[in-house]
Amino acid sequence: MDYFAQQLINGLVLGSIYGLIAIGYTMVYGIVGMINFAHGDVFMIGGFIALITFLLLISTGLTAIPVILLVVLLVSMAITALYGWTIERIAYRPLRHSFRLAPMLSAIGMSFVLTNYSQVAQGARVKPIPPVITGGYTLHESADGFVIQLSNIQIIVVITTIVLLAIFTWLVSRTRLGRDMRACEQDQTMAALLGVDVDRTISMTFVIGAALAAVAGLMYLLYYGLVDFFMGFVAGIKAFTAAVLGGIGSLPGAMLGGLAIGLIETFWSAYFSVEYKDVAAFSILIVVLIFMPTGLLGRPEVEKV
Amino acid sequence: MTVISPETASASRTAGIPALLKTAFVNALIALVLFSLMVGIRTEAGSDGQLTYWTRFGEVAALVAAVFGGSIVIELLRQWIGPAGTEKLIPPAVQTGMSLVGRYLAPALLVFTLLVPVIFYDQRYILDLAILVLTYVMLGWGLNVVVGLAGLLDLGYVAFYAVGAYSYALLATNFGWSFWVCLPLAGILAAFWGVLLGFPVLRLRGDYLAIVTLAFGEIIRLVIINWQELTGGPNGVSGIPRPSFFGIPLDNSDDGLAALLHIEYSTTHRIVFLFYLILALALLTNWVTIRLRRLPIGRAWEALREDEVACRALGINTTTTKLTAFATGAMFGGFAGAFFATRQGFISPESFTFQESALVLAIVVLGGMGSQLGVALAALAMIGGFELFRSLETYRMLVFGMAMVLIMIWRPRGLIGHRAPTVYLTKAQAISSDLVKEGHG
Numbered sequence: 001m002d003y004f005a006q007q008l009i010n011g012l013v014l015g016s017i018y019g020l021i022a023i024g025y026t027m028v029y030g031i032v033g034m035i036n037f038a039h040g041d042v043f044m045i046g047g048f049i050a051l052i053t054f055l056l057l058i059s060t061g062l063t064a065i066p067v068i069l070l071v072v073l074l075v076s077m078a079i080t081a082l083y084g085w086t087i088e089r090i091a092y093r094p095l096r097h098s099f100r101l102a103p104m105l106s107a108i109g110m111s112f113v114l115t116n117y118s119q120v121a122q123g124a125r126v127k128p129i130p131p132v133i134t135g136g137y138t139l140h141e142s143a144d145g146f147v148i149q150l151s152n153i154q155i156i157v158v159i160t161t162i163v164l165l166a167i168f169t170w171l172v173s174r175t176r177l178g179r180d181m182r183a184c185e186q187d188q189t190m191a192a193l194l195g196v197d198v199d200r201t202i203s204m205t206f207v208i209g210a211a212l213a214a215v216a217g218l219m220y221l222l223y224y225g226l227v228d229f230f231m232g233f234v235a236g237i238k239a240f241t242a243a244v245l246g247g248i249g250s251l252p253g254a255m256l257g258g259l260a261i262g263l264i265e266t267f268w269s270a271y272f273s274v275e276y277k278d279v280a281a282f283s284i285l286i287v288v289l290i291f292m293p294t295g296l297l298g299r300p301e302v303e304k305v
Numbered sequence: 306m307t308v309i310s311p312e313t314a315s316a317s318r319t320a321g322i323p324a325l326l327k328t329a330f331v332n333a334l335i336a337l338v339l340f341s342l343m344v345g346i347r348t349e350a351g352s353d354g355q356l357t358y359w360t361r362f363g364e365v366a367a368l369v370a371a372v373f374g375g376s377i378v379i380e381l382l383r384q385w386i387g388p389a390g391t392e393k394l395i396p397p398a399v400q401t402g403m404s405l406v407g408r409y410l411a412p413a414l415l416v417f418t419l420l421v422p423v424i425f426y427d428q429r430y431i432l433d434l435a436i437l438v439l440t441y442v443m444l445g446w447g448l449n450v451v452v453g454l455a456g457l458l459d460l461g462y463v464a465f466y467a468v469g470a471y472s473y474a475l476l477a478t479n480f481g482w483s484f485w486v487c488l489p490l491a492g493i494l495a496a497f498w499g500v501l502l503g504f505p506v507l508r509l510r511g512d513y514l515a516i517v518t519l520a521f522g523e524i525i526r527l528v529i530i531n532w533q534e535l536t537g538g539p540n541g542v543s544g545i546p547r548p549s550f551f552g553i554p555l556d557n558s559d560d561g562l563a564a565l566l567h568i569e570y571s572t573t574h575r576i577v578f579l580f581y582l583i584l585a586l587a588l589l590t591n592w593v594t595i596r597l598r599r600l601p602i603g604r605a606w607e608a609l610r611e612d613e614v615a616c617r618a619l620g621i622n623t624t625t626t627k628l629t630a631f632a633t634g635a636m637f638g639g640f641a642g643a644f645f646a647t648r649q650g651f652i653s654p655e656s657f658t659f660q661e662s663a664l665v666l667a668i669v670v671l672g673g674m675g676s677q678l679g680v681a682l683a684a685l686a687m688i689g690g691f692e693l694f695r696s697l698e699t700y701r702m703l704v705f706g707m708a709m710v711l712i713m714i715w716r717p718r719g720l721i722g723h724r725a726p727t728v729y730l731t732k733a734q735a736i737s738s739d740l741v742k743e744g745h746g
Contacts, residue, residue, distance in 0.1 A: 029363025035512045045343070052342045054360050082338055094714045101458050104512055104718040105670055108460075108663055116703035121344045124699075128350055233659070237523070240516060275531040282520040282527075289517055290505045
């Protein structure tokens with residue numbers, strides 16, 4: 001039981017990270033109808049920028065960890081958001097009215113560009129950092145000595161995710177930008193006729209998605225203590241699985257799907273085998289798409305001629 | 306399409322200089338922010354596990370300057386060439402010349418390919434490269450059935466290549482079966498896996514299908530890595546038997562082919578044999594594809610690519626049609642895999658990564674989906690290009706990705722050729738937009 005509770009905590013933390021990435025997939029899919037294949041690599045870039053900013057700040061002699069983390073968060077969100085904007089501008093916008101496979105192929109190309117760009121720029125080796133946030137709480141200690149730990153970093157990951165989701169939900173449901181986004185999602189032509197700047201709205205969607213991916217990158221860096229140039233591929237597919245599981249196009253669904261994938265992966269590793277955890281995640285993607293193509297919270301899609 | 310009169314065009318050209326510089330400046334600024342940390346600061350883990358960093362401001366400056374200059378050049382080119390999508394007038398003489406070249410290019414290429422082992426008999430490197438190119442031509446033609454003809458985006462094609470390769474490798478090393486028995490088996494097994502995967506997922510729409518095939522490719526690779534008792538895991542399978550000339554071994558023994566023909570034994574014999582083997586397999590793929598294209602099933606594939614809803618309305622069973630395309634493509638992938646295993650003599654999961662799938666897909670896309678000659682030329686260009694830039698190991702995937710994006714922007718229907726449906730109505734019928742708008746179906 002204690003083991004189960006510990007895995008539950010680990011799974012929820014991992015799921016929060018997946019959920020943050022999944023939001024980027026689901027938003028872009030909702031508004032442009034394409035799978036942003038390069039989004040996993042945007043997450044990876046976010047992790048790298050967080051690492052470099054962190055390193056620079058440490059070398060200036062700053063010691064206040066909360067200040068450092070806040071600056072790292074803001075810098076990596078800002079620069080990664082610019083990456084997201086640039087990617088949309090270069091690789092996707094010219095293809096918006098092209099044939100249906102073109103944006104997907106362009107996105108695959110972009111994913112290769114980003115992966116190899118960071119390999120060329122930062123080298124192929126894994127980049128570790130020393131643990132930044134240490135300590136934690138012992139929730140429960142059982143008779144046979146098994147301890148349920150809740151570390152500070154886990155608390156930070158979950159709280160950050162909740163805060164960001166609150167801000168993001170407010171953004172989508174209450175602001176002008178959010179209304180524009182929902183309008184474009186329904187009918188781009190009609191939105192344009194009613195004075196919505198469609199290009200700008202789509203750009204902003206990519207910017208927000210990339211910023212959230214950057215947060216996920218920072219969380220990953222803090223939680224696992226390392227980044228490498230190839231981490232975006234698998235994380236990206238899992239986050240996409242999460243988005244599909246939650247119902248693509250649905251924002252709460254993305255978070256829910258992220259948590260579900262995180263839990264499934266953690267429990268699978270804990271009770272069955274670590275080697276096959278990715279196989280489990282990918283199999284879930286296939287199973288969900290076959291039996292529940294609309295996901296948990298998605299709307300059924302009606303194909304019209 | 307907007308028509309730009311000469312006056313406005315020239316006006317925008319002259320008035321464009323400050324605007325041009327402004328655009329270039331903004332682009333350079335964006336580039337500065339993008340590259341500042343990722344390129345400007347290089348991190349590396351030291352021997353004690355501690356991260357160190359050093360600055361590279363010179364590289365950042367060079368990149369920013371390149372972006373500045375590049376955006377000016379691109380903007381100027383755009384103004385000279387004119388807006389995208391305008392019809393270029395090609396002189397009739399050039400047109401007829403090109404169609405003549407087009408008609409004789411394929412046979413000429415085929416004759417040349419047949420003569421390659423004769424011309425380059427002594428150059429082992431060129432023969433090996435030619436075999437590699439032909440392997441990718443075959444993979445490209447196989448995937449072309451799925452992507453080019455049926456319009457199904459398959460990102461996990463390498464899975465079937467892997468199934469073929471491991472089928473042959475395991476059957477040959479464990480049971481000692483000959484290549485010629487295993488080759489059809491490898492194809493059948495790959496097709497079987499294609500059906501197994503395809504049956505449930507082919508109801509999905511285009512991009513969902515792409516992700517599922519990608520996931521399937523990864524699953525196959527991960528299972529190969531982790532199922533160590535069967536596949537040897539990351540160590541792969543070694544000692545895979547070389548193919549025989551229909552039962553006669555191609556070695557230095559007394560009953561080898563060289564001894565039977567009373568000629569001096571040379572290792573090149575085996576290379577030449579492998580060359581003709583893969584050429585025959587590739588041509589088989591091509592021939593089957595061309596024949597299938599004329600059958601109702603091929604017509605149905607092309608129709609499916611153009612408009613799935615219309616297909617369903619016409620009573621075509623889209624699931625079985627997709628399934629046959631998927632299985633046919635998978636079968637050729639399996640053949641190619643068996644050949645790969647016998648040529649290498651050693652296979653490991655490293656040969657079957659997603660990059661491989663993307664490479665084959667890029668060949669099909671670059672060649673123009675559905676065009677057989679285009680795919681062959683694209684494979685030649687791509688593998689040849691990779692070989693030329695072999696020294697720039699890390700940069701070549703970067704360039705590959707950029708090329709993929711640029712081709713999609715510039716010529717989304719393929720660089721070399723695009724095959725229109727075999728039969729189509731010559732008179733296009735325009736339908737009023739208010740009849741097809743959403744909500745009136």
